[in-house]
Amino acid sequence: MNDELDRLLCSKFPCIFPDRYESESRTIMCRGFEHDDGWFEILDCGLHLIQGHIDSINSVAGSKSVEQVVATQVKQKFGSLRFYYNGGDEYIQGVFDMMREMSGRTCEVCGEKGRIRTTKRRWLKTLCDKHAKENIRENEKRAELNNQI
Numbered sequence: 468m469n470d471e472l473d474r475l476l477c478s479k480f481p482c483i484f485p486d487r488y489e490s491e492s493r494t495i496m497c498r499g500f501e502h503d504d505g506w507f508e509i510l511d512c513g514l515h516l517i518q519g520h521i522d523s524i525n526s527v528a529g530s531k532s533v534e535q536v537v538a539t540q541v542k543q544k545f546g547s548l549r550f551y552y553n554g555g556d557e558y559i560q561g562v563f564d565m566m567r568e569m570s571g572r573t574c575e576v577c578g579e580k581g582r583i584r585t586t587k588r589r590w591l592k593t594l595c596d597k598h599a600k601e602n603i604r605e606n607e608k609r610a611e612l613n614n615q616i
């Protein structure tokens with residue numbers, strides 16, 4: 468994800484991303500968000516619900532508290548969003564499940580409606596029709612260049 472969106476999520480949810488700028492020996496969260504920009508809204512909405520849930524439960528004195536969610540890695544795998552973390556509860560797991568499902572239907576590049584496709588390099592990636600075409604064209608171009616060499 469681009470730096471601007473990355474910084475925006477980290478500043479909106481500092482309790483979820485305290486390790487974003489830690490060293491790699493301590494956490495792989497220092498790699499940032501290992502996917503394209505199109506999933507920003509999914510993360511923003513989901514994390515808003517999650518942090519709101521934690522804050523509201525933990526503000527009630529005497530109730531069973533929820534352990535703060537702390538991200539350990541955020542990436543794309545098999546075409547959809549994978550968010551690895553510590554803490555949370557069943558509600559939060561449900562929100563992350565929803566985010567993962569939505570990411571498999573949302574173009575990773577632009578956020579439009581998409582579906583999981585196999586790219587020419589046989590990677591799975593969720594793309595809209597436009598970006599699926601561009602992806603294929605880019606790969607064809609790359610193949611042409613390789614042939615010229």
Ligand SMILES: [Zn+2]
Nearest residue numbers: 574577595598
């Ligand atoms: Zn797209």
